[in-house]
Amino acid sequence: MSIGEVLAQLRTEFPDTTISKLRFLEAEGLVDPQRTASGYRKYSWNDVARLRFVLTAQRDQYLPLRVIREQLEALERGEDPLHRQRPSLVAVGSEADVAADAADARVSRADLIERTGIAESLLTELERIGLVTSRPPGWYDGDAVVIVEAVMGLTRHGLEARHLRAFRAGADREVGLFAQLLAPLVRQQDPAAQARASETARELQALSQRLHGALVRAGLRDSLGR
Incomplete structure (x- = not known):
């Protein structure tokens, strides 16, 4: 399949996927399509399955590409990385669908x-x-x-609503901090840089959620005397 045909295959399930994103995932080593003599990409059904695996892991579990790459390598070795919470090759409905x-x-x-x-x-x-x-x-x-x-x-x-101001203030501080980190990529006009900015933003969001959850759990544990 050509890259356009692959995009058509994935768009129904992952509507925000673009050709730039597919090229970015190739550059990151998540998929390695063959090339014709004239340099055009040719994807196999196995390539499409790998892409679906990657996109599902990002959408449903907010996993960074490094972790997804490790999961794919484990699968290639015949291992079953269940302890890494491997996502299904076929995405299923979840709470993450709303966020996606x-x-x-x-x-x-x-x-x-x-x-x-x-x-x-x-x-x-x-x-x-x-x-x-x-x-x-x-x-x-x-x-x-x-x-x-x-x-x-x-x-x-x-x-009460007045208690929620702290959530807004905290989110704004994170947005400001992350925007500074993303600024060098956002300023570039290269589609690959734009795709990398989107992936970095996704990873920052996931890491922030994990950190926030762990800090709240630790704080409540102290409050409960555990």
Whole structure:
């Protein structure tokens, strides 16, 4: 298959995949398509399976490319890297689906309220303190749904909107820090650099989530005397 045919195969399951991304994954050693005499890439079905494995691991488990490469190497050696939480070659529905579709999802204010059960007044307050933003006005992306659902869970435990300002402030600090790290790649016009910036942003997000979760667990462990 040509790179365009491979893209068509993957786009249904991974709509944000681009030719630049496929070239980037090749440059990173995740796939090695054959070349014709004139230099055109030719992918086999095994190459497509490897790409699906990589894209699934990124989408569902936020794994960095280094870890995914190690998993693929283990599979090539005939090992079963279950202890590394190997993803399935065929992606299945999961909570990560919402995050994967966040950039493309569009829900109206009425739908957001109906799906999450949030009160109109609380949604207005979340918008006022900057936790939720309508883009364009009156419409919300998939991340807004995730945020509102999380807020609803926290409020059921007694937290109030005013307590959530710290989450917004912390996220803004991380965004500022990560933006500085990504700036050298973002400024480059090379598609490969742009793809690398996207992958780096994904890895930074995953590592940040792991660090935050571990710090909260450790803090609560101390508070509970464990």
